[in-house]
Amino acid sequence: MSDPVVKVGDSLKDRARATLGSRNLILVGLMGAGKSSVGRIVAHQLGIPFIDSDGEIERVSRMTISELFAAYGEDEFRALETRVMKRLLKNGPRVVSTGGGAFINDRTRKHIKKSGLSVWLKADLDVLWERVSKRDTRPLLKTENPRQTLENLMNARYPIYAEADITVLSRDVRKEVMADEVLKAVIEAQTESTLS
Numbered sequence: 001m002s003d004p005v006v007k008v009g010d011s012l013k014d015r016a017r018a019t020l021g022s023r024n025l026i027l028v029g030l031m032g033a034g035k036s037s038v039g040r041i042v043a044h045q046l047g048i049p050f051i052d053s054d055g056e057i058e059r060v061s062r063m064t065i066s067e068l069f070a071a072y073g074e075d076e077f078r079a080l081e082t083r084v085m086k087r088l089l090k091n092g093p094r095v096v097s098t099g100g101g102a103f104i105n106d107r108t109r110k111h112i113k114k115s116g117l118s119v120w121l122k123a124d125l126d127v128l129w130e131r132v133s134k135r136d137t138r139p140l141l142k143t144e145n146p147r148q149t150l151e152n153l154m155n156a157r158y159p160i161y162a163e164a165d166i167t168v169l170s171r172d173v174r175k176e177v178m179a180d181e182v183l184k185a186v187i188e189a190q191t192e193s194t195l196s
């Protein structure tokens with residue numbers, strides 16, 4: 001691949017866009033990290049299409065994520081998620097926000113790694129819980145102690161999310177600030193890989 005043309009004085013979004021080239025930018029991380037809402041802003045900044053994998057799954061199945069889990073179970077949902085992700089990742093550049101379990105699935109993770117730059121939005125339990133407890137759209141959290149369930153998922157999944165190309169700390173700041181941090185991290189990751 002040829003080097004992106006980045007000129008001194010280009011804005012953050014121009015530089016991030018040039019760095020990305022035709023690769024996808026894929027946001028991964030636990031429920032509540034901000035993948036869907038921050039991903040949308042990042043795509044707008046970069047001027048490339050945005051797709052939320054859960055939204056696409058709901059569109060093609062004409063069912064909500066909760067309905068899919070209830071009707072077919074998690075294994076079937078994962079199989080559908082893998083198929084949808086493989087298709088979504090074919091035509092870069094796009095910003096693709098994944099559902100929290102997508103990167104944990106071996107096959108889906110391989111597709112993600114091959115098709116672009118993965119960004120882990122990493123948040124602590126208090127931030128995640130504060131956000132997800134406001135809505136009941138997440139079937140995996142319909143348990144007796146959902147906060148504990150979230151913590152268990154965190155312990156199980158964080159070593160796998162750590163395989164992402166880039167990690168950005170998802171904090172209690174405005175979504176626009178988070179989006180800027182993602183753009184900066186994309187540029188920094190490229191600079192580091194060029195220097196090493």
Ligand SMILES: Nc1ncnc2c1ncn2[C@@H]1O[C@H](COP(=O)(O)OP(=O)(O)O)[C@@H](O)[C@H]1O
Binds near residue numbers: 172178
């Ligand atoms: N930086 C942020 N500051 C405040 N609220 C946020 C932030 N990021 C996300 N949220 C809110 O948290 C909830 C979960 O965000 P969402 O983007 O759906 O996360 P994910 O897709 O990772 O599960 C939403 O209600 C969203 O508006």
Ligand SMILES: O=C(O)C1=C[C@@H](OP(=O)(O)O)[C@@H](O)[C@H](O)C1
Binds near residue numbers: 030035065139
């Ligand atoms: O973590 C998970 O396994 C899931 C996360 C959800 O997406 P968000 O991470 O966008 O909430 C959604 O895909 C489904 O409820 C399963």
Ligand SMILES: [Mg+2]
Binds near residue numbers: 098099
């Ligand atoms: Mg989401």
